[in-house]
Amino acid sequence: MSELILKHTVSVLVDNEPGVLARVIGLISGRGYNIDSLTVAEVDAEKHISRITIVAPGTEETVNKMISQLQRIVPVKRAVNVTFEKQGIEREMALVKIVSTGEKRVESMRLSDVFRAKVIDTTHDSFVFELNGSPRKIDAFIDLMKPLGLSEVSRTGVVAIARGTEKM
């Protein structure tokens, strides 16, 4: 198995009951794994099922161990590694605030066009951009904005789903 430390994206389907998120993240920290990002929302209102998406750094082996530990939690129905390199699609949304004037302001506007970011708030001295895409695309956008008056970033964390007909 690969010893390479990569970011792995793990989707976890859980019964949406009190404390279930605490169980999942408590297990991850308690057994010494790390979390880069975490998203959670109910995805089936009738059956009360939530989907938790965790991005965790580690070797394939450690992430597989984490997944089998997650499956021990009673309200966890399934846990799957849906990492981009395999067959998953990953998306994230970010709100990015730029505070600048003059040339920098114009340049940030131009670049946002290239990234297909939307302007959702503006003043004479600022923009708030909304940007969707892969985590890498968002990283790249933020890097480009740094010299142009980057003031604040808010990111949702990754959501992921498998390609094609495959169901979790």
Place this chain on the structure above:
Amino acid sequence: MVNMQMTGAQMVLKALEDQQVDTIFGYPGGAVLPIYDELAKTKDTNHQIRHFLVRHEQGASHAAEGYARSSGKVGVMLVTSGPGVTNAVTGLTDAMMDSIPLVCISGQVPTHLIGTDAFQECDAVGITRPCTKHNWLVKNISDLSRILHEAFYVASSGRPGPVLVDIPKDIQFQTGTYIGPDTIKHKSYRPKLKANIDNIDDALKLIAEAEKPIFYTGGGVINSGNAAVQLLREFVRLTGFPITSTLQGLGAFPGDDTQFIGMLGMHGTYEANMAMNKCDLMINIGARFDDRITGKIDEFSPNSKKIHIDIDPSSINKVVDVDVALVGDVAHVLEDAIKLWKSKVYKVNKSQIKDWWKQIDKWKEVDSLGFNEDKKTIKPQYAIQRLYELTREKDVFVTTEVGQHQMWAAQYYKFNRPNRWITSGGLGTMGFGLPAAIGAQVAHPDKLVIDIAGEASILMCIQEMSTAIQHKLPVKIFIINNQYMGMVRQWQELLHDKRYSHSYTDALPDFVKLAEAYGAKGIRAQSPSELDKAINEMIDYDGPVIFDCVVDENENVFPMIPSGKAHNEMLLGDETEKEEISDEGKVLV
């Protein structure tokens, strides 16, 4: 139609009754008073549940463990909010580590006070989340009966474990509709019991080809139940392979059988550890490659293929990578395996196995459990040997505390039946043995129950003597008294140049007088010549006994695999050349 409208407190007792629970261990307090009130009201009726009042909630938890471990049933405990719950945490963690089914019902402050730092409030589900298999805070009376039944299902199915149901006091008073266990089904939790048959066949092929095989069995066999024990015995005899066991698995295969080569691991026999090291096929049944078993992991059984049967998928490849993984219940897997073995007419490699036994017999000649007897002082090993010889005709239940005495008990007391050996393995909880003995005695009132103890451990839950007296439970506490926390001292001797920092127990009580103070019998033995008579006196006494067995202070537990070493680097006794323990080894526990 029976009126199924009742209060929350009544539902608790009704649910226990429907789950065939007739025994609970507990301690009352403000937040569980309504449930205790129901216990009083049902006294002298057909619905009576026997409640054993302990002296500390830790005692309740270990008593429930002892009850569960010795009977195969779910252990039940009842505690109040706040300190009631925090005191139970040690026992819940212990049950988690050793996979013991336990249901802990705790009181909680009323729902409108939760989160206000009310008197005796604590976040019970938060505190116990990592030390239970699952837990629930009941916020609505309509959920209560369902949660109680789910609690029993979760605790006892799959890999067993402790669960906690936290019930606020106002819910205990509210009235709602009770639902029986038959209509309750957990919405998602379904542990897999049967393993894939092709994988079983792969395992059998390895077994048929093996030249130097060994069975390595653990507590999972005993947890799986009596059928698993019988099937294991059948399969082991069918193959003629040697078998070793972990601490928790002792008794699954008869300890005095010729195929049994003793316990393995840090204080296992020379032959068991050497066989693990040199084998070409390891068949792990219901054990988890614990660090006490494996020693240095990268030199653990380097040349063997490994088969692993475990009901918990997360145990597979957790520590040691295996070649064939059979996820399922031991009894189900062994049943399928034996059927398939017979139908496919597999045969073992008889002549190779014979050579393998010759090698094992050579290792046996080392006599790794041999010790020097002494005329004047009682050797601790001798004390346990005599205890075994004088009680072996009876059906005895043995519990232990944690330390040297525990290892000596595992080495020198032979168990021929499952559920007779009750010890804290994973967590290593000093103070476990006395309350666990109480639980075992409650489950088996007419049997001889002995807590093999150390003088340091026993003081950790000594208050439970009072429980034994109150409930007329004739437990025998056999203290191997060397005036040291022996295992701590042994490690200080080995790793810290004999700087015995705080491991000498000064100001010990007079255990004979202590027994008498509680209303029990106290016996002391100081020389080998008086030991047998004193042990017989203990066995014959109808009531609790504290036996103060004064032993040689300087004995250590051997064989020993020092930390960071492999199976074939065992220390066999004080006389053996000791290699310096590496810094890497010193950090290990």
